[in-house]
Amino acid sequence: MVRFNPVTGQATRFKHEPENPNSLLDNRISALLEDRQGRIWVGTYQCGLHYFDPQREEFVRMMPDESDLNRIHAPMLEGKIWQNDPFVSILYQDRKGGFWVGTNGKGLNHFDGETGQRTFYAPSTIDDPFKHYWVLEEGRYGQIWLGTIAGGLYKKDLFRRNFQSYPEVRGIVSGCESKAEPGVLWLGSLEKGLIKFDVNSGEFFRYPHDKNKANSIGDNSVRACYEDRDNNLWLGLGAASKAKNRVEGIGGLDRLDKSTGVFQHYPIKTDPADEFNETVFSICEDKYGYL
Numbered sequence: 001m002v003r004f005n006p007v008t009g010q011a012t013r014f015k016h017e018p019e020n021p022n023s024l025l026d027n028r029i030s031a032l033l034e035d036r037q038g039r040i041w042v043g044t045y046q047c048g049l050h051y052f053d054p055q056r057e058e059f060v061r062m063m064p065d066e067s068d069l070n071r072i073h074a075p076m077l078e079g080k081i082w083q084n085d086p087f088v089s090i091l092y093q094d095r096k097g098g099f100w101v102g103t104n105g106k107g108l109n110h111f112d113g114e115t116g117q118r119t120f121y122a123p124s125t126i127d128d129p130f131k132h133y134w135v136l137e138e139g140r141y142g143q144i145w146l147g148t149i150a151g152g153l154y155k156k157d158l159f160r161r162n163f164q165s166y167p168e169v170r171g172i173v174s175g176c177e178s179k180a181e182p183g184v185l186w187l188g189s190l191e192k193g194l195i196k197f198d199v200n201s202g203e204f205f206r207y208p209h210d211k212n213k214a215n216s217i218g219d220n221s222v223r224a225c226y227e228d229r230d231n232n233l234w235l236g237l238g239a240a241s242k243a244k245n246r247v248e249g250i251g252g253l254d255r256l257d258k259s260t261g262v263f264q265h266y267p268i269k270t271d272p273a274d275e276f277n278e279t280v281f282s283i284c285e286d287k288y289g290y291l
Contacts (some may be wrong), residue, residue, distance in 0.1 A: 043088025187224030219249025238279025
């Protein structure tokens with residue numbers, strides 16, 4: 001992991017050190033979160049969870065503790081490291097201060113910010129056959145939306161133990177709730193384009209890529225969804241591979257005019273001669289309105 005100071009230009013690298021118990025468990029960083037207390041939480045490919053102590057310039061590893069079963073940690077790995085390709089895929093702090101730690105292959109943990117109690121949702125609880133959890137979004141009224149690759153979309157209300165399944169959609173890898181349209185979820189799928197879900201009516205509407213329509217979405221693989229301060233919906237596109245037989249599309253960045261359903265494409269290429277646009281995995285907006 002690298003910490004960069006934009007004022008001084010100084011960069012500090014933190015790595016796994018086999019003899020140092022206060023170093024990273026793994027050099028492959030898979031998730032980051034700054035919580036409300038200013039701590040930096042770090043998830044890795046080895047199902048490891050840590051937070052960074054800035055006073056001591058070291059990492060605190062959050063491991064299971066038999067004397068404190070509710071101690072915050074990620075579901076731990078059993079067996080070989082690549083047995084189920086496990087890693088911490090989701091780090092999220094909800095409005096109550098609770099932490100959600102989602103993994104690929106080892107289920108989902110929630111830590112109550114008020115009581116400190118841990119709740120573990122095993123893969124069988126969230127009926128996803130491949131156990132790959134990719135996106136977690138907190139709804140306007142506190143409900144939790146979970147997107148998975150194989151199982152699709154799930155919802156957990158405040159007092160519900162299990163997750164409710166929406167089998168109409170599959171392969172959800174990104175999503176956001178509309179600030180301008182309460183009750184509307186925009187979902188990015190791995191191969192089926194953009195999906196609009198009206199929570200109130202329960203209706204789904206798809207925006208697929210159409211190679212014969214220049215103003216359709218640029219790619220059927222939607223890796224990121226972001227609604228900016230002007231209520232424009234921006235989409236990160238691409239299959240992360242030049243294998244055209246995987247999904248149709250050209251990758252890059254799209255903006256949707258929600259009133260007309262027209263997409264405007266913004267090519268992103270490292271090589272102008274390359275026909276393939278680079279995959280966009282994440283979008284955010286700074287205080288000046290730049291993406």
